[in-house]
Amino acid sequence: MVTSGIATRQGNQRRYDPDTIDQLALVALYQDVGFTLEEIRSLLPYRGSARHRWELLAGAKVKELDETIRKAQAAKRLLNETIRCQCTRLDGCELVIAAGERRRVHRSSQGVSSTKSSVAPGLRLAR
Structure with a gap:
């Protein structure tokens, strides 16, 4: 799902480049608003280039949340x-x-x- 560089190791810790950290933060944000990993996987490659796709997925998620509420x-x-x-x-x-x-x-x-x-x-x- 995360497409940026592979983590390097320093001591006992993994180190990620800033792009990877940004993608991980975006994944966490999507999870916080209720998207599944499968839905997130379909969103990540588009990163702002497919506004229509985002509107469809976000609109569907809003309806799902309204029903849950x-x-x-x-x-x-x-x-x-x-x-x-x-x-x-x-x-x-x-x-x-x-x-x-x-x-x-x-x-x-x-x-x-x-x-x-x-x-x-x-x-x-x-x-």
Whole structure:
């Protein structure tokens, strides 16, 4: 992935040229904003020369992050509601059952079939 010069050794340490250090910093930045190594690998050779490609990849990543945030916020809302409802068991909690039913209906309307439980995502019922 990093295309600059090979590291030299001084004592017990590897030494990299400034271009390699810049590329490694760029890889770390891409990872910090959620890009996979495969996505980063496709970006590095372009280094500013393919603005359109960057806009497509960055736009897709923004949509992916928006979906992750939406799911996390929904999970947080459900968890806060279940804390407030004071049910003694999740498998008897109407909020959890309703959330699971909404998820099942939503998935079936999208043509997704699943043998998994229809319980709200991230919650497992006692058996």
